[in-house]
Amino acid sequence: MxxxxxxxxxxxxxxxxxxxxxxxxxxxxxxxxxxxARVALVMNAASRKMGxxxxxxxxxxKIDEKTAxxxxxxxxxxxxxxxxxxxxxxxxxxxxxxxxxxxxxxxxPQCMTNVEPIETIFKLEKMEPERKLRCSFxxxxxxxxxxxx
Amino acid sequence: MAKFQDLISIRDLEKxxxxxxxxxxxxxxxxxxxxxxxxxxxxxxxxxxxFEPSTRTRLSFQSAALRLGAKVINFEDVEKTSIAxxxxxxxxxxxxxxYSDLIxxxxxxxxxxxxxxxxxxxxxxxxxxxGNQHPTQTLLDLYTIKRAKKKIEGLNVALLGDLKHARTMxxxxxxxxxxxxxxxxxxxxxxxxxxxxxxxxxxRFKADMIEKATIHLxxxxxxxxxxxxxxxxxxxxxxxxxxxxxxxTESVLEKVKDDLIILHPLPKVDEVxxxxxxxxxxxxxxxxxxxxxxxMAIINEMIGR
Numbered sequence: 369m370x371x372x373x374x375x376x377x378x379x380x381x382x383x384x385x386x387x388x389x390x391x392x393x394x395x396x397x398x399x400x401x402x403x404x405a406r407v408a409l410v411m412n413a414a415s416r417k418m419g420x421x422x423x424x425x426x427x428x429x430k431i432d433e434k435t436a437x438x439x440x441x442x443x444x445x446x447x448x449x450x451x452x453x454x455x456x457x458x459x460x461x462x463x464x465x466x467x468x469x470x471x472x473x474x475x476x477p478q479c480m481t482n483v484e485p486i487e488t489i490f491k492l493e494k495m496e497p498e499r500k501l502r503c504s505f506x507x508x509x510x511x512x513x514x515x516x517x
Numbered sequence: 518m519a520k521f522q523d524l525i526s527i528r529d530l531e532k533x534x535x536x537x538x539x540x541x542x543x544x545x546x547x548x549x550x551x552x553x554x555x556x557x558x559x560x561x562x563x564x565x566x567x568f569e570p571s572t573r574t575r576l577s578f579q580s581a582a583l584r585l586g587a588k589v590i591n592f593e594d595v596e597k598t599s600i601a602x603x604x605x606x607x608x609x610x611x612x613x614x615x616y617s618d619l620i621x622x623x624x625x626x627x628x629x630x631x632x633x634x635x636x637x638x639x640x641x642x643x644x645x646x647x648g649n650q651h652p653t654q655t656l657l658d659l660y661t662i663k664r665a666k667k668k669i670e671g672l673n674v675a676l677l678g679d680l681k682h683a684r685t686m687x688x689x690x691x692x693x694x695x696x697x698x699x700x701x702x703x704x705x706x707x708x709x710x711x712x713x714x715x716x717x718x719x720x721r722f723k724a725d726m727i728e729k730a731t732i733h734l735x736x737x738x739x740x741x742x743x744x745x746x747x748x749x750x751x752x753x754x755x756x757x758x759x760x761x762x763x764x765x766t767e768s769v770l771e772k773v774k775d776d777l778i779i780l781h782p783l784p785k786v787d788e789v790x791x792x793x794x795x796x797x798x799x800x801x802x803x804x805x806x807x808x809x810x811x812x813m814a815i816i817n818e819m820i821g822r
């Protein structure tokens with residue numbers, strides 16, 4: 369089935385997002401009505417590998433490493449397609465590093481990182497069935513969704 | 518040469534590291550018994566920074582450092598320091614790092630000791646960071662058990678009380694599982710050990726663990742108690758009820774093994790009846806005493822000559 373969304377000129381297309389999580393990806397990217405360019409969210413697109421998938425197209429945005437790490441937490445098989453002049457010039461699969469530095473705020477209010485300006489460190493504790501990460505300071509384990517709040 | 522740069526969490530230690538400390542603790546205990554003069558820390562200054570109240574941990578660390586010939590600096594009262602004027606934790610640590618060769622820190626916030634270790638050039642020991650870790654207590658507990666029972670592997674160890682909030686229980690469970698003890702967790706409903714922690718220990722060490730909500734101690738070799746933290750209850754009646762239900766009295770100990778030992782990190786309030794204090798099972802005063810040789814061993818490994 370053909371996609372009904374037009375191409376973007378310059379920006380990023382995030383493909384292979386698990387169906388239903390496209391909105392969450394937009395949330396991670398902090399994209400809302402105030403974003404000053406075209407954004408498309410395709411939900412439940414057909415996918416040979418995944419059955420169904422979501423796709424996000426954002427004009428005028430290049431995804432930095434920290435944001436890519438956040439996306440990897442909920443969409444470990446996502447690919448970032450960098451678009452220039454309507455062509456894909458770079459295709460990068462997201463990769464969830466074993467250690468995430470300065471990416472998330474620790475959800476534990478008792479954690480020292482919420483008291484002084486400390487760069488948080490989260491270590492990947494478990495991939496399946498759910499991705500879990502441990503704060504290197506308070507040592508508590510959190511599910512990916514708790515960190516993305 | 519120092520074996521450890523810092524001692525922040527039991528998770529940072531390998532079994533061989535712990536075995537080394539237990540072995541060295543026995544040497545230190547022997548040295549204390551024979552009144553051997555020790556001066557391995559003669560030129561060293563140890564800072565004990567207790568941002569939170571502590572009796573045993575602070576005094577046993579200070580005693581350990583002094584017995585090894587070190588000088589000890591500390592603040593008696595946080596309210597009388599620059600912290601009361603709003604000085605940050607990081608500034609305090611950086612300053613004290615310039616005055617000492619080793620910093621022992623206790624602070625209410627979890628991860629404070631890890632942060633101190635990041636900031637300080639000199640080694641840092643965690644003397645308790647909020648509800649997170651208290652690694653020297655765990656080393657002391659493991660030493661006490663090994664000393665009394667000659668082994669840890671295969672022992673039936675029951676951890677009883679408010680397992681949700683007691684940091685000593687978390688790290689002790691980890692240490693016991695590492696050494697192959699059979700662990701029974703006994704806690705009132707709602708005060709059970711953190712799920713993630715139980716899961717982690719089971720997976721990492723293939724630990725033999727069961728959980729109960731009532732007290733059965735017939736097969737227990739070591740009973741480790743901690744208090745029900747009443748201040749955490751909104752309903753004081755409920756706290757009172759649980760306190761009574763989980764109180765260790767002579768009648769609870771009627772069918773226990775003859776060589777059972779009862780441990781407690783102290784301070785205890787009324788979770789143990791006075792007659793149990795006098796019984797052959799009570800081992801917690803001995804345990805508290807062992808805090809000195811174990812902490813001597815730790816400090817010596819870190820900054821000793």
